[in-house]
Amino acid sequence: MKKIDCLKRVLVAGGLGLLFGFPLAASANELDYVHFPDATLRDELVYKSEYYLRDKYDQKREEIEAENQAKQEQLQTAFDAEVARFEAIQADYDEQYNQLDADLNNGLITQEEYDRKYAELNKKVEELDQQREVAMEKYDKDVEEQDNIYHQALAENNKNNENENEFIRKYELFDKKFIASVEGISPDWTDPYSSLNGLEFAVNLKRLSGEQTTPFGDLRPINKLTKLEEIYSVVASNQGSLIDLKDLTSLKELRFSFSGYGTEEEYYDNRDNMYTRTLLTDISALSNLPQLNEISLYAEGIMTPVTLKQGTDSYQIYDPIILSSQFDGQAITYTSGMDENTDSSEELKWENLTGTEKYLPFSWSVTKGNYHFSGRGQVPLRWK
Template sequence: MKKIVKSSMVVLALGLGLSIGSSEEAEAMYESPYSYFNDYGIRQGLFSDVDAFYSKSYRAEMEQLMEKHEKGLISDDEFDKLSEQLTESDEKNLLERATLFDHYGLVKKADIQNITHFDTDFEEYSSLAGMEQMTTLEQIQGEGGNFNSFRELAALKKLKTVMLEANNQLTLNSFKNLKDLETIRLLFDGYEDNEEQRSRVYTQALPTDISALSNLDKLNKIEISARGRMATVTLKKGTTSYQLFDPIVPSKQFEGATMKYSSDSESDEWLEWNNLNGDEQYLAFSWRIEKGPNFSYAGEGQIPIRWK
């Protein structure tokens, strides 16, 4: 299958008037200049962003030609010739991009480097695989996705803003070296899909530790809302109470702020459940910590019980 795709792309290159050398050179050329993204939403959004970039560039160049023409710097004939060449080049570029995308789902790596902001609606089961190639990206945001990992974002050193939905992550270690990060807004909904919400029992891991953000000195806005489950606890039958000390770990941006835990009681240090009867499926709790208007970390958790 891989050889068939390569051969097809060589034929495509010839059809587009691209220059190719030996088969080895062609193979190297068509393995490296293009990127493929598994997630349809990412592919579609990226193609739209690249298309918008070229459209903007075309308009800017055309406006420059018109300005030169109006100022008498180029003649009517020169303007007609240059504008026609510009339009033909833009149309050829569009045809090449559209053909690669429509037939193979491919985007040129060189085009990806022109994208600094990415905003799209992600598929329900999404992966950020391939995003590590977008090294010029400064902002990524979108609804949906429920990403189980942010590891691809760790390579994007220019990221300033992250606004995403996610699930099943205990920590935010993927962000710890993104020194330019200024804003992070994350939503963890606790369910793998919409069907699970009917049971009201969280199935995804709860992010309880955001201390990885502590060394990001440019970070001036944190907004994290989380739901999920913690590790199962085993309780002996007949146990009527349970206490857990300070399970949520905020980042240093929250220093001086007071944690507010809510379970069977209110506390700034621990969770406590009383009058257990042995029928409980889980222990429920919530928390909130805020510092000023720009730093918020709150959520709801469940601790499954194994009665023994």
């Protein structure tokens, strides 16, 4: 049985409370947790969660220590007040002893009166000593009880840390509070079906990067991450769209590639060397990002198929790439893949067609300061 299926059964049977060994499980709700379909992203988050939990339980330990210190100080203050009260009473009794001696020596009281009052005073002193002993025993007991509470809380805190780490490693579910604390993600992205799903909860994410072999098919999970500042070395299939980045107004650096293939299998199984994904031709959505000071984009893909009549020996298209405002005033250099010496800033032209071509290849490049956009495209042909 797959572990996630097993998890679902446990959730149905008894809720998350049965999975946890720490107190907050009693009120935990499965809606408070996120599962990421991308295995390499899960691995990255498991690693990061160890530091998050370490800090979380270190902070809890500090709170326990501070609370214990406060309780110990309260006990000590209360005991010191009792000791001061006993000392004040004892001082009064000592004064009464002295007064009795003086009254006897001065003939103000008889020996019989002296003995009676002295005995009465001795009884009070004995009672005071008993009260002092009871107070001392109570103080010692309270200190010991507080010490037990303190060490029990520390042990429980350590156990909760171990249990939560074990839960994450075993079920690969992540608390939304932890996900919201993540500021940087940089996994290997080696999952055959790379996915950003789940990152919509990383509301404080600032950096998204990583070495990638499989492109993302959907960028929508990050389209509301308004604190995102860097997207570096990320690869998307052309199912993804820069439109999904238009609200990332904190974005400063964008290094993105759009693959002409959706998966590695598509690349290796393609004998015609023909792209399988639609070409990204419009990056105007980036015009909405005022803080963007570096752009490095590369795109591959196919354009809309064209039908040509047999005997047609040439074809041309005019300036198919739409730039963002960051490139204002800069011309694009186009190159027809059938004639590397044919460069143009406006049009693409293919000549000497034979009627056997499956597609028309081309490339382009444009650079303005720190902004760069280049790529390779193909125009699929249908001959009639």
